[in-house]
Amino acid sequence: xxxxxxxxxxxxxxxxxxxxxxxxxxxxxxxxxxxxxxxxxxxxxxxxxxxxxxxxxxxxxxxxxxxxxxxxxxxxxxxxxxxxxxxxxxxxxxxxxxxxxxxxxxxxxxxxxxxxxxxxxxxxxxxxxxxxxxxxxxxxxxxxxxxxxxxxxxxxxxxxxxxxxxxxxxxxxxxxxxxxxxxxxxxxxxxxxxxxxxxxxxxxxxxxxxxxxxxxxxxxxxxxxxxxxxxxxxxxxxxxxxxxxxxxxxxxxxxxxxxxxxxxxxxxxxxxxxxxxxxxxxxxxxxxxxxxxxxxxxxxxxxxxxxxxxxxxxxxxxxxxxxxxxxxxxxxxxxxxxxxxxxxxxxxxxxxxxxxxxxxxx
Ligand SMILES: *Cc1c(COP(=O)(O)O)cnc(C)c1O
Numbered sequence: 001x002x003x004x005x006x007x008x009x010x011x012x013x014x015x016x017x018x019x020x021x022x023x024x025x026x027x028x029x030x031x032x033x034x035x036x037x038x039x040x041x042x043x044x045x046x047x048x049x050x051x052x053x054x055x056x057x058x059x060x061x062x063x064x065x066x067x068x069x070x071x072x073x074x075x076x077x078x079x080x081x082x083x084x085x086x087x088x089x090x091x092x093x094x095x096x097x098x099x100x101x102x103x104x105x106x107x108x109x110x111x112x113x114x115x116x117x118x119x120x121x122x123x124x125x126x127x128x129x130x131x132x133x134x135x136x137x138x139x140x141x142x143x144x145x146x147x148x149x150x151x152x153x154x155x156x157x158x159x160x161x162x163x164x165x166x167x168x169x170x171x172x173x174x175x176x177x178x179x180x181x182x183x184x185x186x187x188x189x190x191x192x193x194x195x196x197x198x199x200x201x202x203x204x205x206x207x208x209x210x211x212x213x214x215x216x217x218x219x220x221x222x223x224x225x226x227x228x229x230x231x232x233x234x235x236x237x238x239x240x241x242x243x244x245x246x247x248x249x250x251x252x253x254x255x256x257x258x259x260x261x262x263x264x265x266x267x268x269x270x271x272x273x274x275x276x277x278x279x280x281x282x283x284x285x286x287x288x289x290x291x292x293x294x295x296x297x298x299x300x301x302x303x304x305x306x307x308x309x310x311x312x313x314x315x316x317x318x319x320x321x322x323x324x325x326x327x328x329x330x331x332x333x334x335x336x337x338x339x340x341x342x343x344x345x346x347x348x349x350x351x352x353x354x355x356x357x358x359x360x361x362x
Contacts (some may be wrong), residue, residue: 006346009324052059069230077193081108096123098130150176154302180264199247303333
């Protein structure tokens with residue numbers, strides 16, 4: 001394996017080395033057959049086995065059973081913003097607008113000429129937090145309630161998924177899916193673009209509760225029909241076969257490393273290293289997120305005293321083998337994305353670097 005740096009990219013993001021090695025092997029020669037997994041029919045037994053195992057592992061990791069279907073879609077989480085509304089929005093749906101991504105999700109509904117009721121928004125304070133449940137103005141007749149559980153750009157998360165707020169909760173979990181145990185069994189639909197925490201781009205993992213099928217609207221597009229996709233094991237047409245294979249290798253890796261409980265423990269330890277470095281810097285590093293308990297365990301955002309110092313920080317970190325730390329363009333500062341694949345050592349190295357840099361440049 002060639003030299004690898006600590007890559008803090010927000011997405012597409014780093015993957016575990018073991019996953020990449022197994023995937024590279026399967027790309028060249030799948031199980032000694034003389035062809036790779038990206039070079040065979042999606043209708044053949046090799047890929048069929050991949051899909052079956054990916055569905056089974058997704059279900060076992062999430063602790064769900066026959067009430068839910070697991071789908072592998074394309075078009076990114078962004079396409080799901082529209083497809084969900086096209087399928088499930090009859091009258092109006094509730095949207096919590098807590099950041100860039102949930103704002104886009106609600107915007108996609110409006111673009112379709114449908115009604116998104118914004119139950120609360122923190123836009124006035126530049127999405128420095130998610131509005132608290134006590135601030136939400138939910139409509140009891142809404143078709144569903146949509147939230148983004150981890151706002152990737154701003155670096156905050158919902159401490160708990162609000163399953164008690166709606167029996168038809170829909171969660172965009174793109175930047176935290178499988179990073180901790182999730183109450184998926186109490187959700188109508190959960191979706192995640194793979195490229196943050198699960199695999200390469202090109203695959204969206206969707207978990208849908210079957211009791212929504214009788215309520216589905218006719219979209220007129222078979223590829224957007226959750227029920228038809230489930231009935232065809234997501235193979236109405238050619239799925240993103242190699243992406244699904246890498247995703248499967250990642251699910252195997254998660255399983256080997258203690259499942260979602262193991263991920264949660266490791267991610268909490270990693271996040272604490274960085275938040276401690278912020279909190280113990282005497283104000284040199286200022287956290288972006290205003291509500292401490294909402295601090296994301298996946299995307300850690302903070303600012304330095306000036307633009308010049310921020311630039312110098314990014315440059316010097318790269319020289320020390322820590323890359324992709326620049327914050328999102330609308331937010332600025334530093335964003336360290338530390339998904340499942342980031343080893344504890346990467347966070348230790350960054351925390352150490354933060355301390356040293358502050359001392360030298362204070
Ligand atoms: C990255 C991201 C998206 C968009 O994903 P695409 O696959 O690029 O469409 C949506 N929601 C969240 C929370 C994200 O982090």
